[in-house]
Amino acid sequence: AIKGGTPPDLYRGDMPMQFEIARLDAALPLDEHIKKNDPDMLTDVPKNVWDMCTYKGSIIAVPEDFFVPVIYYNKDLFQEAGIGEFPTTWDGLLEAARKLHKPREGKFGIEWMSWGDGPYWSTGALFLSNGGNFVEDGKVVFASENNARTFAFLTELFQYTPPGLSTFGYDDWDKAFYLGKVGIQLGNGSWSIGNYRELAPNLNYGIAPYNLVGPMGTEPVVPGHGVCFYMVMKGTKYPDEAARVITWLVSKENHLEWCEKLWHTPVRTSTFANPFFDDPRFDAFKFELTRAQAIFTGDVATVFNPLIADTFRRVFWDIVEGGADIEATLKTGAQEMEKILAELGK
The missing domain is CATH 3.40.190.10 (Periplasmic binding protein-like II)
Structure with a gap:
């Protein structure tokens, strides 16, 4: 119009x-x-x-x-696994996911959004809280040591996710949590508080912030993009x-x-x-x-989808699920992002 x-x-x-x-x-x-x-x-x-x-x-x-991403967790599954408060360290999150992961019982440790910009929405805070970033002052800073370390951590976490996570749509991801199949869900939001009152009135869950500072970070940071x-x-x-x-x-x-x-x-x-x-x-x-x-x-936001929903998501799954070399894949992804940003000046 x-x-x-x-x-x-x-x-x-x-x-x-x-x-x-x-x-x-x-x-x-x-x-x-x-x-x-x-x-x-x-x-x-x-x-x-x-x-x-x-x-x-x-x-x-x-x-x-x-809208900011938060972490939902199943309190009953936490209690069954002997986990107390929600962890505030990467090691604690990894250990909690491991304890919750019981695939023979149809229960899995952790999940995150897989479609569109979902991987960024669900895990972007881990990159930022580890001192990493994607674009700074109009320049791509994606291929950093900080981001490589975060990808290595996410690859470890991935072994405790439900099978087929990369193909999940919203309903698959949502039901896996509110039906009690997943213990930790990265990237939900406040809208689900009202939804779960109707969909799962007996679900005993808690909500934790992304208070998870990485080994190379100094403070918790959340991506504000909602x-x-x-x-x-x-x-x-x-x-x-x-x-x-x-x-x-x-x-x-x-x-x-x-x-x-x-x-x-x-x-x-x-x-x-x-x-x-x-x-x-x-x-x-x-x-x-x-x-x-x-x-x-600003202008960078106008190319958010090709930068994040396309390039970052592809890099994310190539590394986390596909086992691609982290440094090489980050470098290729950064080059693609630079081409996208270059189009803004034309």
Whole structure:
């Protein structure tokens, strides 16, 4: 619609569409509108979330939902395996997966998403928390020693996954956990709290943050790449009215109602202060809210899918499942990423 010259007045979308729209010079800057309609929002929403809604120094979207990957685990299976608290080290995670893995009984230690950008969503925190990264300041830094070490660790973990994991779709991955077949599930989100109330009301599970610093890392880091948002198109005849509508939609009152009904992670810290979010299952999301880093923003975000859903996913499975040489495969993957980034300048 934008390229055809008939854009809507308002747009609601998911990452990374806000940057694709902004790159087309179709996004209305919202800084002054937010200051006028809801100035508290500017400080109520953490800076790292605003980073996902900012293009070339201007706010171009108002965030509504903030999705970060967390770790779900089956408390009953943990107890059966003699595991206490959820581990906070790589060695502890590997040992827990080993103890939980009982394939003859149809039970498996660990799983992660396998499709699209799922491997990044589920395991990206391990790369970042080990001092690695994918792109920094517009340059590919994928073929690093840190990332090689993370791939080696994931290859160890892979032996404790369900058979055929690389072919799983969402339903396969989801059912494996809520039917009690998998002990640890990397990369779920807040939406499943509400889903599991209906699908598996007796499931005894906990939710842990990615508080897993690798041997080459210094602090836990989570990839922040899951913000849903509202935008106003630059060509609208009603910029003031449109901006007022989207700030109203994410006002404190409306934002609370939205998050309560859908069990979504709030973007407003004042919403998190509501007693509804005292549920301990939200503790992991509170831990990650300000730790999530927006790795893919600006123009780089517009090539997220070819960089991550295509290249990284292929490299991931070639190494983890296929046994490909880690350093050589990382180097080839980095070269492919560099070609993709080079297209941005054309």
